[in-house]
Amino acid sequence: MGVENGKKIYYVAVANGEISQNSTSSSWDYKIEATDEEVTKLREYFDQIYSSDWKGFYRAHTPYLEYHYDRENDAIDQTNIQVYKMIYELGDEEAKAHIKEQGIISNIEDQA
Structure with a gap:
């Protein structure tokens, strides 16, 4: 099904960082229209989140380090903004509306 x-x-x-061309294979949050290159970039963002999340998991045994001083959490936050920015730019009207309703768009506009 080409666009x-x-x-x-x-x-x-x-x-879970899943991107599929099949709407019935699993549950999904957003429908987007993207080139192969754009999907590759989105997958890279998800990989970065996964990698930073594991680093944060191992670092979690350092209780005196507060969240806002934690580089792994900062990396996840920044990458999440990039993920939602891409989804907003590539998403259908429902995706755009949902991101706006969730208040995520103000973060995206701040980053633009």
């Missing part, structure tokens, strides 16, 4: 300009329809589940 103009080499874009294809994908379904994205943010919590």
Whole structure:
């Protein structure tokens, strides 16, 4: 199912970092239209979140380090903003509306 300009329809589940072309294979949060390169970039963001999350998990045994001083958490926060920015830019109207309703868009606009 092709879309103009080499874009294809994908379904994205943010919590587990899943990107699929099949809307019925698992639950999804957002529908986007993206090129192969854009999907690759989105996958890289999800990989960065996963990697930073594991670093944070191991670091969690350092109780005196507060969240706002933790580089791994900062990396996850910044990458999450990039993920939602991409989803907002590539998403359908429902995706855009949901991101706006969740208040995520103000963070995205701050980062633009």
